[in-house]
Amino acid sequence: MIPEPGKCSFYDTYIPIKQAQAQPGMINFGYGSPRPPKDITLIARRALRQEDADVFCPYDLPQGQLTLCKQIAQMLVHQGLEVFPEDLIITNGSQQGLSLAMNYYVKPGDWVIVEAPTYYGAISILENLGARIIGIPMTAEGMNLDLLEQYLHSHRPKLIYTITTFHNPTGLTTAQAHRQQLLALAEKYNCPILEDNAYEGLNFEPVPPPIKALDKNDVVTYLGTFSKTLMPGLRVGYMVVTGNNYQTIIEQKLLYDFHTSSISQIIVSEYLASGHYRRHLNKLRIDNLQSRYMMLQALERYFPEEARWTVPTGGLFLWVQLPDDLPIQKIRSEALAQNVYLACHSAFFPDKQGYPAMRLAFCLPQEDIEQGISIVGKLLKKYISKGHEQISNYQPLAYSI
Ligand code: PMP
Numbered sequence: 001m002i003p004e005p006g007k008c009s010f011y012d013t014y015i016p017i018k019q020a021q022a023q024p025g026m027i028n029f030g031y032g033s034p035r036p037p038k039d040i041t042l043i044a045r046r047a048l049r050q051e052d053a054d055v056f057c058p059y060d061l062p063q064g065q066l067t068l069c070k071q072i073a074q075m076l077v078h079q080g081l082e083v084f085p086e087d088l089i090i091t092n093g094s095q096q097g098l099s100l101a102m103n104y105y106v107k108p109g110d111w112v113i114v115e116a117p118t119y120y121g122a123i124s125i126l127e128n129l130g131a132r133i134i135g136i137p138m139t140a141e142g143m144n145l146d147l148l149e150q151y152l153h154s155h156r157p158k159l160i161y162t163i164t165t166f167h168n169p170t171g172l173t174t175a176q177a178h179r180q181q182l183l184a185l186a187e188k189y190n191c192p193i194l195e196d197n198a199y200e201g202l203n204f205e206p207v208p209p210p211i212k213a214l215d216k217n218d219v220v221t222y223l224g225t226f227s228k229t230l231m232p233g234l235r236v237g238y239m240v241v242t243g244n245n246y247q248t249i250i251e252q253k254l255l256y257d258f259h260t261s262s263i264s265q266i267i268v269s270e271y272l273a274s275g276h277y278r279r280h281l282n283k284l285r286i287d288n289l290q291s292r293y294m295m296l297q298a299l300e301r302y303f304p305e306e307a308r309w310t311v312p313t314g315g316l317f318l319w320v321q322l323p324d325d326l327p328i329q330k331i332r333s334e335a336l337a338q339n340v341y342l343a344c345h346s347a348f349f350p351d352k353q354g355y356p357a358m359r360l361a362f363c364l365p366q367e368d369i370e371q372g373i374s375i376v377g378k379l380l381k382k383y384i385s386k387g388h389e390q391i392s393n394y395q396p397l398a399y400s401i
Helices: 010-022 040-049 066-077 093-105 120-128 145-155 176-188 245-257 262-274 276-302 328-337 366-384
Strands: 088-091 111-116 132-139 159-162 193-196 220-225 237-240 317-321 357-361
Touching: 010 120, 040 262, 066 088, 066 237, 066 262, 088 093, 088 245, 093 120, 093 159, 093 193, 093 220, 093 237, 093 245, 111 120, 111 145, 120 132, 132 145, 145 176, 159 176, 176 193, 262 276, 276 317, 276 366, 328 366
Parallel strands: 111 132, 111 159, 159 193, 193 220
Antiparallel strands: 088 237, 220 237, 317 357
16 A cells, blocks of 8 residues: 555555545545535535526536636635636646646746645656656745756746645745745746645635735736635636636647536535635634644654654644654554555655655544554654664754744
């Protein structure tokens, strides 16, 4: 069930996480997905019962249903991003948005900038496209901008991929100043930005508006999704694409799959119209905040003092940095033997190596957090006391509190 070292494609990473999810009694720290809202079935039934619902029409428009686009545009205003419904494309999850945008901007052999670590699903798309990937190390403030400028100057990349809020896997959120500087650099070197905001809405504290909100020159393509707030199985995400970029991308969307499922769109639309969404988000944030607290407590209690972890102000994950030379693969196998699943850390690095670390999903039941963290903590202490205590020269993203 554990992928071999080096075998870290999206498929190699995703399938074991799903298998772990299906095992009864498994504590799965690899899976970051919210509990679906209890009233979703009710809302879904109501949506499909509506006489004027366009659900059963033969084919829909590639950009998605106008009602949903209008609702999303309204929702984005609350996050500080003003867009026209006409700038939106409803996608099959933000994964499809990543594919569409990356296919649009990147040709085989092009250089592309990503954060290191970053979301492995994006790395795999770029690899598939034959892109050459430059991983800019994450700092506690976000991607290292000095290094970014050096690479923009020397390699003239065709795209910068960034997860600005509750970054996957570190959980970090960049400040307004970092966003402004990143945009200024992208404009200076004429390099478009793909801003992935898959965890938007899951904030415990106010977050700065997305980079897209600062974009006056159609430099930024923005991605969002309902996978982390409603249900990933609905496969409803969206892109904000402005200016000349829109037409080519919408034509590609039509080629990919005509359009996103009308039924899924109508369910999301009904959920947004019902007024339940805001209430659901509030509950999700409270639950996640509580879970994050439980996990921080457990980490403090059970993890060795050499471990350092981030304290995200939202999202679903935190990131633990570990001493160098730890036999992580062995630790993962031993944890699995005790029914605890840990995602493969190297999958998050474009070089498939990175440094020893763990991405831990905290949206788990309280008792699982306590038990799972104590099991992993004991394993870490066992190997650290065997002489693997050397701290690597990565930049610490945060210190244990
Ligand atoms: N972007 C990021 C950063 C993610 O973590 C994920 C899924 N985990 C996605 C995009 C894709 O999600 P979806 O297609 O379900 O919207």
